[in-house]
Amino acid sequence: MTPTMKLDRAGLMALRNRERELLDTAAPRIFCCSGTGCHATGSLPLIETLREEAARQGDGVQVIETGCNGFCAQGPVVVSQPGGILYCKVRVEDAADVVASAGGEPVERLLYRDPSGTAVASMDEIPFFALQRPWTLRNKGRIDPENIGHAIAREGYQGLAKALFDMAPAGIVEEMRASGLRGRGGAGFPTGLKWKFAAASPGDVKYVLCNADEGDPGAFMDRSILESDPHAVLEGMLIAAVAIGSRQGYIYCRSEYPLAIKRLTIAIGQARELGLLGENILGSDFSFDLEIYQGAGAFVCGEETALMRSIEGGRGMPVPRPPFPAQKGLWGKPTILNNVETLANVGRIIRLRGAHYASVGTEGSKGTKVFALSGDVNNIGLVEVDMGTPLSVLVNDIGGGVPGKRSCKAVQLGGPSGGSIPAHLLDTPVDYEAISQAGAIMGSGGVIVMDDRTCMVDMARFFMDFIQDESCGKCTPCREGTRRQLEILTRICEGKGAPGDLRTLEDLAAVITDASLCGLGQTASNPILSALSHFRDEFEAHINEGRCPAKRCVALLKFEVREDLCRKCGLCHKACPAGAVIWGKKQVARIDREKCVRCLACFQACPFDCIE
Amino acid sequence: MTSLTPEQLASVDAVIAEHRDIPGSLITVLRLCQDIAGYFPLELILHIADGMALPVSKVYGVVSFYSIFSLKPKGRHTVRVCTGTACYVRGVREVLDRVEHRFGFKAGGTCEGGRFSLEPVRCLGACGLAPVMVVDRDTHGGVTPDSACAILEEYK
Numbered sequence: 001m002t003p004t005m006k007l008d009r010a011g012l013m014a015l016r017n018r019e020r021e022l023l024d025t026a027a028p029r030i031f032c033c034s035g036t037g038c039h040a041t042g043s044l045p046l047i048e049t050l051r052e053e054a055a056r057q058g059d060g061v062q063v064i065e066t067g068c069n070g071f072c073a074q075g076p077v078v079v080s081q082p083g084g085i086l087y088c089k090v091r092v093e094d095a096a097d098v099v100a101s102a103g104g105e106p107v108e109r110l111l112y113r114d115p116s117g118t119a120v121a122s123m124d125e126i127p128f129f130a131l132q133r134p135w136t137l138r139n140k141g142r143i144d145p146e147n148i149g150h151a152i153a154r155e156g157y158q159g160l161a162k163a164l165f166d167m168a169p170a171g172i173v174e175e176m177r178a179s180g181l182r183g184r185g186g187a188g189f190p191t192g193l194k195w196k197f198a199a200a201s202p203g204d205v206k207y208v209l210c211n212a213d214e215g216d217p218g219a220f221m222d223r224s225i226l227e228s229d230p231h232a233v234l235e236g237m238l239i240a241a242v243a244i245g246s247r248q249g250y251i252y253c254r255s256e257y258p259l260a261i262k263r264l265t266i267a268i269g270q271a272r273e274l275g276l277l278g279e280n281i282l283g284s285d286f287s288f289d290l291e292i293y294q295g296a297g298a299f300v301c302g303e304e305t306a307l308m309r310s311i312e313g314g315r316g317m318p319v320p321r322p323p324f325p326a327q328k329g330l331w332g333k334p335t336i337l338n339n340v341e342t343l344a345n346v347g348r349i350i351r352l353r354g355a356h357y358a359s360v361g362t363e364g365s366k367g368t369k370v371f372a373l374s375g376d377v378n379n380i381g382l383v384e385v386d387m388g389t390p391l392s393v394l395v396n397d398i399g400g401g402v403p404g405k406r407s408c409k410a411v412q413l414g415g416p417s418g419g420s421i422p423a424h425l426l427d428t429p430v431d432y433e434a435i436s437q438a439g440a441i442m443g444s445g446g447v448i449v450m451d452d453r454t455c456m457v458d459m460a461r462f463f464m465d466f467i468q469d470e471s472c473g474k475c476t477p478c479r480e481g482t483r484r485q486l487e488i489l490t491r492i493c494e495g496k497g498a499p500g501d502l503r504t505l506e507d508l509a510a511v512i513t514d515a516s517l518c519g520l521g522q523t524a525s526n527p528i529l530s531a532l533s534h535f536r537d538e539f540e541a542h543i544n545e546g547r548c549p550a551k552r553c554v555a556l557l558k559f560e561v562r563e564d565l566c567r568k569c570g571l572c573h574k575a576c577p578a579g580a581v582i583w584g585k586k587q588v589a590r591i592d593r594e595k596c597v598r599c600l601a602c603f604q605a606c607p608f609d610c611i612e
Numbered sequence: 613m614t615s616l617t618p619e620q621l622a623s624v625d626a627v628i629a630e631h632r633d634i635p636g637s638l639i640t641v642l643r644l645c646q647d648i649a650g651y652f653p654l655e656l657i658l659h660i661a662d663g664m665a666l667p668v669s670k671v672y673g674v675v676s677f678y679s680i681f682s683l684k685p686k687g688r689h690t691v692r693v694c695t696g697t698a699c700y701v702r703g704v705r706e707v708l709d710r711v712e713h714r715f716g717f718k719a720g721g722t723c724e725g726g727r728f729s730l731e732p733v734r735c736l737g738a739c740g741l742a743p744v745m746v747v748d749r750d751t752h753g754g755v756t757p758d759s760a761c762a763i764l765e766e767y768k
Binding site for chain 2: 036037039040041072073075214215216217218219220223255256257294296297298299310311312313314315316331372374375376380381412415446448449450454459462463466470472577597599600601604
């Protein structure tokens with residue numbers, strides 16, 4: 001499409017109808033994923049070859065480059081329409097066949113195979129997709145994120161038009177409150193209430209901020225949304241601006257996401273050209289513009305007050321609340337800060353009414369939630385499910401369970417502020433309150449599955465290493481306390497734990513939680529406390545018996561082969577990079593500890609867990 | 613100014629001139645200056661503070677606070693190894709140990725001869741490919757200790 005003029009409401013409708021005809025034609029179309037994950041597995045040369053093939057074969061097949069499809073572990077992923085045929089791990093060499101078969105018989109060898117080995121052609125029949133409810137991610141894999149026409153074809157900016165012309169600002173806030181939407185960044189504060197406070201704050205200058213500083217390790221929901229549907233986020237910010245009376249917004253995006261920044265920049269440029277950003281939007285008297293602000297690599301900047309200090313150009317350190325940002329935020333003006341996923345829901349909620357959104361979910365948690373499923377699970381990727389869905393459905397049905405013959409030990413939620421839910425509690429529903437009761441937090445949506453070879457003491461140490469590194473240093477209990485906790489956990493992992501250590505960890509946790517200013521410090525000890533409540537016996541085995549039950553803590557391992565268990569397969573011999581495993585055919589393996597570099601390659605290679 | 617060429621200095625001055633009147637632009641200025649100079653030698657910090665009319669302590673405070681800014685020169689190739697949770701669960705620790713052992717440097721450091729700088733990074737958001745290693749601009753997914761070393765051998 002070639003944008004030529006600023007749109008008014010009627011123009012937006014006309015453009016939607018025109019673009020819809022182009023996008024929803026019955027002609028064959030090939031959607032190739034172009035998210036960060038698929039880029040790394042080679043989707044860029046693939047897209048180029050698909051385009052060349054389409055031109056060469058000349059049957060009018062359209063090739064559309066989309067954002068993250070969500071099925072990251074099977075990338076590069078291609079969807080062929082009509083028919084919704086999903087192709088996995090497509091190579092450049094496959095391009096000719098994919099194009100030739102578009103609209104006809106699927107290419108058998110590229111189809112997804114379920115665990116029994118049966119090929120499944122239609123995307124809708126694969127449990128990974130079938131059990132999801134894509135509301136926030138409704139455009140994922142279906143539109144070209146760099147073409148605003150595609151977003152508009154799928155009802156983009158219709159919520160904005162309704163908010164501008166059919167609703168009063170107070171009505172927008174009421175609709176958001178009726179939806180029950182809670183902040184998807186982690187804390188779960190009701191979005192409508194946040195907007196209500198900011199709308200009530202006096203002042204001519206107000207700001208709308210989007211928090212795209214997705215810092216939790218293991219979380220990639222916001223990256224995927226920005227890469228696949230940036231206009232949904234812009235529309236959410238615009239509606240928020242109408243509701244509180246703001247003229248200026250910022251998107252604070254972490255610099256680790258170059259593709260998301262590129263797509264946002266393009267989206268903002270296209271929206272400006274069509275008059276969806278800037279002066280007199282859609283011909284109304286409402287004006288709003290926004291800028292992207294790149295983060296510089298500090299986890300604490302995900303905290304709202306720290307983020308605002310960072311946009312002002314200083315060290316990203318939190319300040320005390322109150323005053324809350326809704327009264328005094330960026331540059332001292334009333335400000336609302338919402339997370340990417342929260343904002344991506346807004347346009348749809350306004351378009352279809354809050355009650356529709358609230359029709360799904362539980363008593364206290366409405367609608368759907370996007371999760372980034374990763375770790376020791378077969379179907380790694382991005383999933384969206386109803387609130388109230390049990391974690392076991394997420395891990396076993398959608399995720400396809402744990403790979404190999406391993407079993408699930410625990411599921412980590414909420415990143416460094418969260419906790420681990422043990423396998424026996426996997427019937428816990430995804431609901432803010434239920435997950436808190438199980439000892440974790442909903443968090444931003446990172447779900448990391450851990451198999452039985454994961455050491456929970458080592459994981460607690462891992463998170464503490466993260467937290468003490470990212471503590472901004474302002475509050476002494478957080479700065480010093482987390483360092484002491486890390487020292488103790490490191491000692492325990494090295495087999496030098498002392499009997500009073502667990503008590504000291506708990507005492508420190510209580511002080512840090514009570515005496516820290518921001519969420520980072522207040523939740524810093526959660527990984528330790530949740531590990532201690534569910535896996536205390538593992539800590540005790542390290543301290544009292546000098547034993548790591550999961551065989552991960554190198555200092556506590558003997559590097560000996562148990563002769564009674566060894567099946568003489570030689571896999572450890574082949575895996576050893578130092579030539580330290582002595583083995584011959586039909587012989588029990590033996591480890592030469594002089595040569596051994598203690599790298600654990602043999603432990604990972606052994607299918608029978610027979611190395612101690 | 614000893615460590616910056618006149619061309620670099622001119623580019624730095626152009627960045628400062630463009631941004632000095634925009635409130636809150638210090639981090640943007642620093643990002644652009646690091647692209648020009650590669651890192652922040654002390655002279656550069658003094659020069660930026662002077663140009664932006666800010667206290668040196670403020671500029672140094674911001675440089676040292678954020679992890680993308682470096683006070684040390686970098687190697688020819690930057691190796692970023694993701695140490696997010698998913699990569700950790702999938703064995704990135706063993707990858708890091710082996711790479712450090714093989715090329716003789718520590719995380720956060722640069723190896724002899726300035727071939728590589730090794731930077732562990734917090735989650736790159738590409739958890740589907742865990743463990744992930746990024747060399748310069750190339751992303752490598754599903755690396756093992758062996759494959760990581762083999763990949764690095766390709767970068768001279």
